[in-house]
């Protein structure tokens with residue numbers, strides 16, 4: 001299966017279980033992989049025949065900005081559901097990886113990776 005992906009998308013969100021994390025946005029880094037059939041848009045050379053990664057990136061930023069989740073798992077789940085719903089049948093499965101660089105002081109990153117398929 002072909003994949004359209006976004007790697008290292010820098011976003012900000014109010015997210016976390018601690019009081020201090022509820023007062024200001026903090027950085028997150030998101031990777032997204034979307035299973036698609038790239039042969040159709042490759043023939044037509046038309047962006048509306050595929051999933052527009054720029055539109056997906058914008059939608060994830062908007063979702064994160066509005067969100068107030070405690071867990072990165074919840075943000076990843078909501079992002080995966082939104083992509084499958086909004087970007088239609090072109091995407092048959094999606095992998096969302098959310099990294100939270102400030103989560104553990106002596107670790108580069110903590111994060112979660114989920115994969116969801118169209119039912």
Ligand SMILES: Nc1nc2c(c(=O)[nH]1)N=C([C@H](O)[C@@H](O)CO)CN2
Pocket residue numbers: 015016017018021070071072073100102103104
């Ligand atoms: N599996 C998870 N564990 C933790 C999360 C999370 O989102 N998923 N969050 C926190 C805190 O908010 C963390 O960022 C700092 O302690 C703890 N564990």
